[in-house]
Amino acid sequence: MASMVSVTSHRRRRTTAGLAAPAPLPPAFFDASHWGRAAGDVWSGTWLDRDAIAGRALLRLAALLRFARTHVPLYRRLYRDLPPASTVKLDELPVLHKGQLMADLPASLAAADLDRAAIDAFIADPGRIGAPLAGRYAVWTSSGSTGVPGIFVHDGDALAVYDALELLRFRGLSVGPLPAGPFMASERYAMVAAIEGHFAGIATVERLRRNFPLLAPWVRAFSVLQPLPDLVEQLNAYRPALLAAYPTMAEVLAGEQQAGRLHLSLDQLWCGGESLSTATRAQVAQAFGCRVREAYGASEFLSIAWPCRHDHLHVNADWVLLEGVDAHGRPVPPGVPSHTTLLTNLANRTQPLIRYDLGDSITVLPEPCPCGSQMPAIEVQGRSDDVLSITGRHGRAVKLMPLALATVLEDDALVNDFQLLQTGQRHLVLRLGRDERARADATCAALRAYLQRLGLAGVRIDLDPASPHREARSGKLRRVINGARGVTSG
Numbered sequence: 173m174a175s176m177v178s179v180t181s182h183r184r185r186r187t188t189a190g191l192a193a194p195a196p197l198p199p200a201f202f203d204a205s206h207w208g209r210a211a212g213d214v215w216s217g218t219w220l221d222r223d224a225i226a227g228r229a230l231l232r233l234a235a236l237l238r239f240a241r242t243h244v245p246l247y248r249r250l251y252r253d254l255p256p257a258s259t260v261k262l263d264e265l266p267v268l269h270k271g272q273l274m275a276d277l278p279a280s281l282a283a284a285d286l287d288r289a290a291i292d293a294f295i296a297d298p299g300r301i302g303a304p305l306a307g308r309y310a311v312w313t314s315s316g317s318t319g320v321p322g323i324f325v326h327d328g329d330a331l332a333v334y335d336a337l338e339l340l341r342f343r344g345l346s347v348g349p350l351p352a353g354p355f356m357a358s359e360r361y362a363m364v365a366a367i368e369g370h371f372a373g374i375a376t377v378e379r380l381r382r383n384f385p386l387l388a389p390w391v392r393a394f395s396v397l398q399p400l401p402d403l404v405e406q407l408n409a410y411r412p413a414l415l416a417a418y419p420t421m422a423e424v425l426a427g428e429q430q431a432g433r434l435h436l437s438l439d440q441l442w443c444g445g446e447s448l449s450t451a452t453r454a455q456v457a458q459a460f461g462c463r464v465r466e467a468y469g470a471s472e473f474l475s476i477a478w479p480c481r482h483d484h485l486h487v488n489a490d491w492v493l494l495e496g497v498d499a500h501g502r503p504v505p506p507g508v509p510s511h512t513t514l515l516t517n518l519a520n521r522t523q524p525l526i527r528y529d530l531g532d533s534i535t536v537l538p539e540p541c542p543c544g545s546q547m548p549a550i551e552v553q554g555r556s557d558d559v560l561s562i563t564g565r566h567g568r569a570v571k572l573m574p575l576a577l578a579t580v581l582e583d584d585a586l587v588n589d590f591q592l593l594q595t596g597q598r599h600l601v602l603r604l605g606r607d608e609r610a611r612a613d614a615t616c617a618a619l620r621a622y623l624q625r626l627g628l629a630g631v632r633i634d635l636d637p638a639s640p641h642r643e644a645r646s647g648k649l650r651r652v653i654n655g656a657r658g659v660t661s662g
């Protein structure tokens with residue numbers, strides 16, 4: 173059928189390119205029957221063998237390709253000259269970059285009821301974090317670590333799959349003995365994150381609180397932007413048993429726990445958003461005396477991989493495809509770190525992401541995991557920004573989280589292509605990309621205002637006329653760098 177549909181004349185194809193057939197409306201934001209169906213699917217898929225997992229993924233991919241070519245203007249244009257969907261292989265499809273997606277956001281959507289103005293109004297309103305747009309869509313933004321902030325629109329079916337993956341695989345309900353947790357309403361869960369924007373993590377916490385009001389007292393988010401002593405006080409008062417944080421934040425909180433200022437008794441600490449080094453994992457686990465688990469997710473797909481009891485990250489390969497590729501887009505073998513990773517989201521049709529360049533470097537582990545899961549196990553080499561440590565009043569060191577600094581620069585100063593270096597105990601150097609130098613004064617002002625809120629008035633900020641330096645080997649941009657570490661520790 174697919175091949176018959178695709179046999180059209182060049183003239184017809186040229187005239188219809190970009191005019192997608194309207195897609196059927198996706199289900200509501202939260203639909204209990206879809207949620208139950210996704211949970212059943214994820215449950216049954218968890219211990220399938222490699223071939224069965226690949227079989228499920230292939231069927232989903234074929235359906236997604238047919239859908240995207242019919243209903244999404246971007247893919248009608250991109251795939252115009254490709255053979256029929258039934259014969260095309262994933263690695264023959266073009267790579268999709270964030271810039272392409274964001275250049276014409278509505279063209280990437282199968283949502284006739286959404287336009288750019290409605291999406292922009294939604295993400296400009298912090299009061300709507302976790303709420304549905306038009307009654308049925310989740311909209312998440314991502315940081316502009318590659319120079320362009322991302323906007324991602326997910327439908328109720330995709331959210332049901334993400335929730336099922338979190339609950340059944342990450343939380344382990346289909347893997348091991350039932351753990352107590354927020355879904356059992358017996359342990360408090362705290363997330364420390366940038367909570368002032370529509371980021372996937374905070375939007376998910378707020379969405380769950382809306383969908384399951386009984387859960388609300390057991391789930392709370394705390395801002396990474398506030399002064400550390402305030403955060404410590406709030407966490408001490410809330411007494412969570414489960415804590416989720418960026419590794420850099422977890423490391424700082426581990427220091428607070430060891431210094432006796434933070435008094436948490438944690439069952440588990442979850443780290444995500446940055447790569448978790450072995451050293452950080454060990455330090456945090458020792459400080460809190462609990463298990464540290466790594467999470468790997470993104471605004472493009474909330475729950476990409478889950479850690480098994482051997483702390484290997486297994487890709488949810490029945491619902492998301494990852495291809496590790498080199499700098500020329502060729503596949504890299506297991507055991508070799510990729511230059512970047514192409515993601516295909518098999519759960520979301522509202523904004524299909526097919527061979528989307530995620531920017532992360534992953535290594536597929538060559539050996540099978542002793543836990544028995546046949547989902548591929550990976551290591552993630554994510555962004556490696558530094559925590560800065562500025563000397564404040566009375567000689568006390570104040571820690572600056574890279575996530576918090578990035579949030580201030582992106583949201584308050586509206587710059588994305590930047591690099592901030594600490595070159596002395598009270599000295600920062602800012603580099604801005606060519607297109608953003610006109611905002612240099614506003615950027616310095618936003619930084620100063622933030623530093624002042626943390627009791628760090630008078631810190632020197634110099635503007636370096638150079639552009640942000642990318643790493644020579646990987647081409648990756650580290651945005652927050654502690655250049656003083658080697659100097660001050662010597």
Ligand SMILES: [Zn+2]
Nearest residue numbers: 480484541543
């Ligand atoms: Zn495993």
